[in-house]
Amino acid sequence: MSITEAQQLVIPEGTFNADPVHSSVAFEVGYLGISTFGANIKTFEASRIDGRPAGSARIATLESKDENLFAHLMSPDFFDAERHPNVSFSTDSVSASGAELTFEGELTIKGLSRPSSLHATIAGPITDPYGNTRYALRLETSMTVRRMASRGMQRSPTAARHSTTSSR
Numbered sequence: 001m002s003i004t005e006a007q008q009l010v011i012p013e014g015t016f017n018a019d020p021v022h023s024s025v026a027f028e029v030g031y032l033g034i035s036t037f038g039a040n041i042k043t044f045e046a047s048r049i050d051g052r053p054a055g056s057a058r059i060a061t062l063e064s065k066d067e068n069l070f071a072h073l074m075s076p077d078f079f080d081a082e083r084h085p086n087v088s089f090s091t092d093s094v095s096a097s098g099a100e101l102t103f104e105g106e107l108t109i110k111g112l113s114r115p116s117s118l119h120a121t122i123a124g125p126i127t128d129p130y131g132n133t134r135y136a137l138r139l140e141t142s143m144t145v146r147r148m149a150s151r152g153m154q155r156s157p158t159a160a161r162h163s164t165t166s167s168r
Contacts, residue, residue: 016135018046018055025057039064039073053103056088084110089118099123107141116141 023046028038039062046055059081064070074081091105099122107116124135 013051015050016048018044020044022136037065037069039070051094052090052092053094054088054090056086058086060085080110089116091118101137103139107143114143116143 023044025041025044026038027041028036031037041057041059041062043061044055044057047053059079060074062070062073062079062081064073073079076083079087086108088108089103089105091103093104095102095104101120101122103118103120105116105118106113108114118139118141120137120139122135122137125133128134
């Protein structure tokens with residue numbers, strides 16, 4: 001006979017900041033319905049202050065495998081990094097179920113804020129070799145972006161819908 005004990009995660013009060021060495025921000029976008037392309041963003045901030053998580057990432061620090069793709073992502077057609085240098089997420093609503101969390105809030109891209117849910121799994125706590133308590137969060141969200149109609153092109157289900165995932 002085995003006994004399974006369900007534990008409810010309790011995150012202590014206080015201020016938490018992302019560890020930039022052990023954290024990352026990335027996204028993937030579906031391409032032509034058969035593959036994806038993605039990039040990492042080097043400069044970002046994420047914190048929880050007074051129980052309120054928030055974060056932002058500086059788009060100009062995006063790293064792409066292709067310089068043409070980088071130029072396209074920086075352009076007004078995609079992120080419009082010159083006029084909108086950051087993407088951000090903020091929330092006042094967190095619900096927990098075991099080691100899974102859901103943050104209901106607003107994701108802002110190109111100056112447009114939309115309701116969004118970030119789904120998170122949490123690991124920890126652990127005590128590091130220096131006696132500090134550590135937690136890890138993996139955050140993900142997805143969205144549909146429709147860009148074709150705004151360029152006067154016919155809609156195509158494979159070309160107009162892109163799924164984006166943000167992690168950690």
